[in-house]
Amino acid sequence: MVVRESGRVRAVLAAACVGGVLLAGPAALTAAASATAHRSASATSRTTLRVAMDRSGVDTLNPFTAFFNGSLDILGSIYPTLTAIDENGVPGPYLASSWALSSDHLTWSFKIRDGLRWSDGKPLTADDAAWTFNLIRTNTVAGTANGTLVANFASVTAPDATTLVIKTKQPQANVTYVSIPVSGIQIVPKHIWQSHAANLKDYKNDTFPVVGYGPWVLTDYRTAQYAKLDANKSFILGAPKYDQLIEQLYKASDAAVAALKAGQLDYINGVNATQFTSLRHVGGVQTAQAVGNGWTGVELNPGARTRTGKAIGTGNPALTDPTMRRAIAQAIDKKTLLAKVIDGQGQVAAGYLPPAWPQWSWKPSAGEEQPYAPAAANKMLDAAGYRLGPDGIRVGPKTGKPLNLRLGIHSDSSSDAAISTYLAGWLKAIGVKVVIQPMSMTALNSDLGKGDWDMLMDSWTTGPDPTYLLGIQSCSTLPNDDGTGGNTDAFFCDPAYDKLFSQQASIFDPAQRAQLVGQVQDILYQADVDQLLYYATDKIAASSRVSGLITGKEGVDGFYPAQTSFWSYLKAAPVARSASSGGGSTGVWLGLAGALVVLGAGGVILRRRAGADDRE
Amino acid sequence: MSSPAAVAEPAVAAPEPRSGRPFRVPRPGYLISKLAAAAVSFAVTLVIGFVLFNVMPADPVRSMTRGRPVSDAQLAQLRIQLGVDRPMWERFLSYVNDTLHGHLGYSWEYQQSVASLVASRVGPTLLLMGTSFAVSVVLGLWLGMRSGWRAGSVFDRFTSATALTLWSVPTFWLGMILLIVFSVGIGPIHGFLPTAGMSDPTLPQTGMTHCLDVARHLVLPALTMVLVVYAQYVTIMRSSIIAEKGSPYLLTARAKGLPDASVRRHHALPNALLPSVTMIFMHLGGLISGAVTVEAVFSWPGLGDLTYEALKIPDLPLLQGTFIVFSASVILMNLLADLVYRFLDPRVRAQ
């Protein structure tokens, strides 16, 4: 070929240009952006708290239909509630400064604070609260998220601006838990929402700033990116120490951790065990564990039934035998699971309600707890007539079939995968074969509802009011005969449990109620249907430039009390800054050089020897 | 499927648009027939979408309400609202009707209409895909032209080898490597690009600063997509040029004494460009595939990320919605490619 110089020179120039844009572009942009960042930081001396949004993100900003934790954290900060859970985990004053219960235990009177104003300046009165509660009671869409919380309310009225009267149909002990930040009912301004009540389903509540009342005012939200909130400096429970709060969404948790390390983020609630372990030794980052507000466990199908007692589903009949379930319980080494699966960051579980809410937590009394005792479990099964087959798998005495149990696990959960391998090994040791079935959440729940399962991995978290979590174990949550309805957790149904459960709902003395709640947990523990494995701690990583984010005092076990975004963001305060940010540009060029070397190496490896035969 | 088959195709199959069936000459009904074909394709997409997402008996109500206090009455209400209890044919009819009216169903997960979710995510995806598409087309065509014109030269060997290597890399993995090198920082390298998202919320969200900020966030995801996708365009353009190189008209041009660069630019390029551009449009599906994983890796708030979110549950109506949107856009692009090709082909216009 003839070389035409002019063409070549031009090509080289063009190549240099394209390459230059590709390579220098990022650097230039970085420089520009960081320059503007510095400028804006010095121009406005507002302090900003940057936190990672819960990974679930925001489903909607409409408090009546929101389910995701990301939404609830925001809504809990921008709308008021009657009460707020205090440091001891019990309801304390918020909108209501005090409350009283009538002697027949049916009428609650809340004293609403005087002189509060919504962020648009309109007065915030008891009437707003009454309107919100009544909307949830009467409008199906408004009841989407929190309908059951007010199902027992007979009426809600506001006789004057500072009094809210709630009458219940039956005595109800948890009324002070119904409207709490994050997990309870948020009270909305009537004057704004009145006009949207008719088409609540399609109302997105995205006119900024959102009119509300709380420690923060929502000023901006970008779908799947971030929410910006301004501090309400006249907040009744104390002004936020920061001027601005930004909740940013990171889908990959490592991205959030990287941002924290790089100083672009101040707080992550919910790092995983691996990240936690590596972050412990990173400078500029403080880590803490808060007691878990939930458990991870495995459920055994005790014989799925409908409300009328008709057997449904394909559950293995061997699991209806309490001896079998007890043997499985004793074959599981929870301590090993805790140590291996979550790196010891949690507690071995026993009671149904998690340790985050100490007033309800229950432990089996001495001698009653089930130890890890595979030998005893084997003996128990021998005695109950489960013969060992030739392949080491036991045979059911009634069915005459080998014990093959399906174990449904969440396919997106690595801890489920790890736990299930351990379970399979341990159950094999007592002559039970486990078939692990990874499933999507929808498929798993669908099988669960139809009773088509033997064992399932399960986990729950709960707020300070245990009613709902206890409720899903009652007979009334079994499905109807046609398969519809019901949200039972594991087809557990025991009349004795139901009796105690309904009793505790109307006991007003906290100690007495706690005692009954303990008794129902005892029944669950003895039934071996919900095998609770561990309570994983809530793992937190925060920048050391912020203090007060982690609320409460460290316990003797090294764990902090349960954290809520409401208090954490309110109490967070900036520490005097000294760290400087920004990476050196040498690193940039090293990185680019590295990338080029990699590309070049690829080219060299593939260097062509004979190219001539391609020419035509 | 995805990108590999897309590259494989031009390499093995005779390039359809060039030597192909007799519709080189546009008939009067041409436009109509193409439109009809696209409409049929879309109809088939609708059917496939419906069958896919409705054959599996899934009761979404439990998934939707798990973890929230709901009463029995509410459960029943939700079932009616979702239409789970209606017969299949009725659901199909209302589904077709709804889709044609722009209603893509109601997401289980987000409790809002799929159409509004899609609308809120379209912008970022268009930005990301448009940028990567433009850059990779320019880069790919230019490199392909250069290396095809001098097939066998060092430049050609290097370009082809690099393209082949990058094309063999899983897109998301390449994204992770770029992320760990340029955002997280490894060894002596300090991360200097953002790890996730589309803009920095601490900066003003308007004006030049915002544009620069978005561009900064765009660098890594776009670079990832470009690096994997441009290879296809190199291959396509390179083979087109090689095919044109043997043509008699080039000999004539050379015989006239035109310099090589001029022959390449004014004679070979226009002829090779046309089939290449058509092929490129036809391979837009591969770009979409890349977008899903790249958006997941970089938390880019687009449609791919939405698909990824929907997968976790899986939120079937949302998946169905994104599936239909993706398919419709590909069908539309193919149609455009077809029409533009017929319109632009000099051999056709000459008549």
Add this chain to the structure above:
Amino acid sequence: MTAAQTTTAPNATAPDATTREPAAAVPPRFAGARRFARAFRRRPSGLAGLGILVLFSLLALTAPAFIGPEQLDVTRVNGPLLAPPSAAYPFGTDQAGRSVLDLLIWGSRESLQIGVIATVLTVVFGSAVGIVAGHYGGFLGRALMHVTDWFIALPGLPLAISLAAVLGQGTTSITIAIAATSWTATARLLRAQTLAVEARPFVERARALGAGNWQIMLRQVLPNVMPLILVSSTLTVTGALLSEATLTFLGLGSPAGVTWGEMIHDAFFGGAFTADAWWYLLPPGLAILAVVLGFTLTGRAVEYVLDPRTERKR
């Protein structure tokens, strides 16, 4: 064939010893195969690709001999968590304390298995559709090609994602999803080739001698399109491998499985970045890269060798 396939990648590595006599076991009557082997040996890039493939196949086949549940079962391993490479663990360990090298080798088994099974499904189905469509022409042929065109119009990954999501997690559904979305290219290719073959005189002859449809398709057409099927399957396999990795990364794989895609998934979502565990993230991606490149190079070399035009030029 177009000039496109002459885009053969260059290569300088010496061919692997095992690949030197690929045709040694072939009986003498397959003279064509010998000629093929001779020509193939002149394509260094193809040999390099084949070398990579042989290496990984050997690893995959012999893996059970030196890797057992003791190394892979999270309940039995006792290594340090996310430890960097060392003498005991040449590629470091993962979050559960398993050796990344062992995972990588075991992963080659499962990844290649998915890739190969999906390819076989794709090729069998795609070829059947293509040959039938090409042979019968008329209404049946047109109908089959229309169906194929509809599928081509659908974007591959979203369709595969949807399929896998609906079928449920696991290797089976991933395999099906890959096959269901990649057969179209093979079908189109085979139809064109079938038309070409059927226009040749010997098919006319066979028809005149009273050969039935099936006989023509199986005896005349199939042997003649076989080389093309071979070439197209090497390219399908690369697609299948990348798709497997993609779908698994998106969380559609089985969490207990060990594939390269699963490793990348676990590394990305399990905190490998935070721990700067590059040794966990790099190997599976490089392995995919190597195998995909291996298949591509081999496929291109085979294609080049089989191309009648290159034969003429010699």
